[in-house]
Amino acid sequence: MSHFAHLSEENYLKALFKLSSKQVKKVNNIALAKELDLNPATVLEMVRKLSDRKMVQLMPDKTIHLTEKGRKKALLTIRKHRLWEVFLVDKLNYQWSEVHELAEQLEHIESEDLVNRLDAFLGFPASDPHGDPIPDKNGKLTQVQLIPLKEVELGKTYIVQSFAETADSFLDYLSKVDIRPAIKIKILDRNEYDQSLIVVINKKQLHLSEKVAKNILVKP
Amino acid sequence: MSHFAHLSEENYLKALFKLSSKQVKKVNNIALAKELDLNPATVLEMVRKLSDRKMVQLMPDKTIHLTEKGRKKALLTIRKHRLWEVFLVDKLNYQWSEVHELAEQLEHIESEDLVNRLDAFLGFPASDPHGDPIPDKNGKLTQVQLIPLKEVELGKTYIVQSFAETADSFLDYLSKVDIRPAIKIKILDRNEYDQSLIVVINKKQLHLSEKVAKNILVKP
DNA sequence: GGATTTTATTTGGCATGCCAAATAAAATGT
DNA sequence: ACATTTTATTTGGCATGCCAAATAAAATCC
Incomplete structure (x- = not known):
């Protein structure tokens, strides 16, 4: 299948973005493996691929930083995830507590255009059913002080x-x-x-x- | 990823169903390879897996027949595909000629419940934008009067x-x-x-x- | 019937993603 | 400083799906 190639890339980028937002501890191999519930060997391997793809930068102290390209991809994935969640709750009458798993699947659908049309169809919602803000089509996120x-x-x-x-x-x-x-x-x-x-x-x-x-x- | 496991299974079953509906020539390895635009070696390998999974039956004359289980899975995949096509056209204002590729992706989303809710949301459409009938939730297809x-x-x-x-x-x-x-x-x-x-x-x-x-x- | 073409199958290989277990390097405790 | 724990990396392996090329079997042509 040509669809869903590099399927896990988006999950890694999302996890990295999430960890970097929390900024509680330094984002390294172990932290990422824990977040994704994967073997550290697997994560190391993938992080190197992401580095080859210029999505992340490996620092001398072994921490993993998103590049601008990686950060944007992460935010566009988060955008897709959250818009699908709004769809599931607003249109298909799901409870906001049960949509996460489905959105995990739907976020991997590859089409910028589709997600922008979905955005319009939903009336350009500002936040998802969990209250998290939805990045705009350029990947810009308006953060609220939480x-x-x-x-x-x-x-x-x-x-x-x-x-x-x-x-x-x-x-x-x-x-x-x-x-x-x-x-x-x-x-x-x-x-x-x-x-x-x-x-x-x-x-x-x-x-x-x-x-x-x-x-x-x-x-x- | 646990999602999208056996991703190609649904494509094989759909192709087999399509070929068996046409019944122009006997459905064998070569015909299926041609339909899916894949190498015959690949198809043979996968068909054996589908046989192990009781989705198809390999006949002595080398033709490939869907089992009841395989036929049902094929029809439920076709149901998903066609309902997503209706969604794309009716709700996101796509042209009927441009929705096929997107529906190919969306049809692999795993959730019986989601597709049934989608069906209700769309008002239980009888056919997709191409005029092809949509199987019901039990995989029953109301055939057009021939x-x-x-x-x-x-x-x-x-x-x-x-x-x-x-x-x-x-x-x-x-x-x-x-x-x-x-x-x-x-x-x-x-x-x-x-x-x-x-x-x-x-x-x-x-x-x-x-x-x-x-x-x-x-x-x- | 023997040669040729078509079909079927086997073999070895590749890419993506994953793991467990072994080892190496770094950090931490005493 | 030395021992222990934690972290990082390497190695070999597995499953899914794909391919090209070689071979075997079947069908078709002359």
């Missing part, structure tokens, strides 16, 4: 924007307690011992663990 | 679909006068005495005997 719920101030109200975790179990949990992008969340109290939070969502009081609070991103 | 050429109306144009006779002499004759599936045929006149027909194919006038006309199946 705050982990863990670090918010007591007594204030925030708007849920997106999440720092994609595990199904996490998304299912959010869905169950009705936490989703664009919903308002008021911070009542913080338990200093275990860093858990008491919040109010839809007029219902809710207790969120530190682990959950760390992965919910809000804006003021 | 009419023996003998019984058509004068003055109208029909599309050749298949043949009710498999004798080599008959097929050789068809080949000689350029009658093949999908070709347009216009009915000019009928000789009431011997029930023979005067038709136009490729702008050339042709005289067909009753015996021949009985065995050519067309659709409006």
Whole structure:
């Protein structure tokens, strides 16, 4: 098949972009292997190919940096992913918590034109069903200042924007307690011992663990 | 990638279904290789895998037959292909002539549920933009009413679909006068005495005997 | 019937992506 | 500084799908 050639390239670039955005630790072979759940040998091999293709640059300290070309490809893939997610939720009535896997497949469809038409068909949405912004057709991303719920101030109200975790179990949990992008969340109290939070969502009081609070991103 | 495993299987099954529908000549290795534009060695290899997977049956005379399982998979792939074509034309404003390649990609998206939702979203269309019927979710294809050429109306144009006779002499004759599936045929006149027909194919006038006309199946 | 052409099959090879296990290099602990 | 752990890399191997070229078998021609 000529379609779907270099199928994994987009996944590597997306993962690299995600890691570089988090900038928590340096992005090396191991970190990337962990993110993609692949063998380090596999990742090293592929990273060298990506280097040959001028998608990444291997630094002397072994960290992996996206080139401008790689970054753009990553962002266009993220654009495709998020637009397909909007399609699945808005048009096919999927729940926002169940579209990720399908979008993983759909994002690999090769056609700039198709994704631009899809964008228009969906009414040029600014963000996907998880609240993450959709890059424009040139790969430009308008970032919003996101705050982990863990670090918010007591007594204030925030708007849920997106999440720092994609595990199904996490998304299912959010869905169950009705936490989703664009919903308002008021911070009542913080338990200093275990860093858990008491919040109010839809007029219902809710207790969120530190682990959950760390992965919910809000804006003021 | 776990997605898109056995990616080519669906293409082989589709091609086999297409060839078996035409039933012009026996479906063997060479015919399939020609249809898929692949090396016969490649096709033989894959056909054996499909046989292991119980998708096809290899007959003693070397012809390749779809099993019930293979036929169903082929029809469900055709269903996906045609529904995506409807989507591209109806929703994204593509011309019907430019959607085939995109649908070739989209048809490989793995999700029964997705395609059924797409079907509903499109309003359960009966046929694709090319006029070909869309199989239902069980893989059942409502065949277009086939009419023996003998019984058509004068003055109208029909599309050749298949043949009710498999004798080599008959097929050789068809080949000689350029009658093949999908070709347009216009009915000019009928000789009431011997029930023979005067038709136009490729702008050339042709005289067909009753015996021949009985065995050519067309659709409006 | 023997020669030629066509069809069928085998063989060896290639590219993409993946892994496990072995080894080498670097970082970290004591 | 030495030992241990972590990280990086190499090696050999596997599965999917593809090809060209060689060979074997079958069909067709004369």
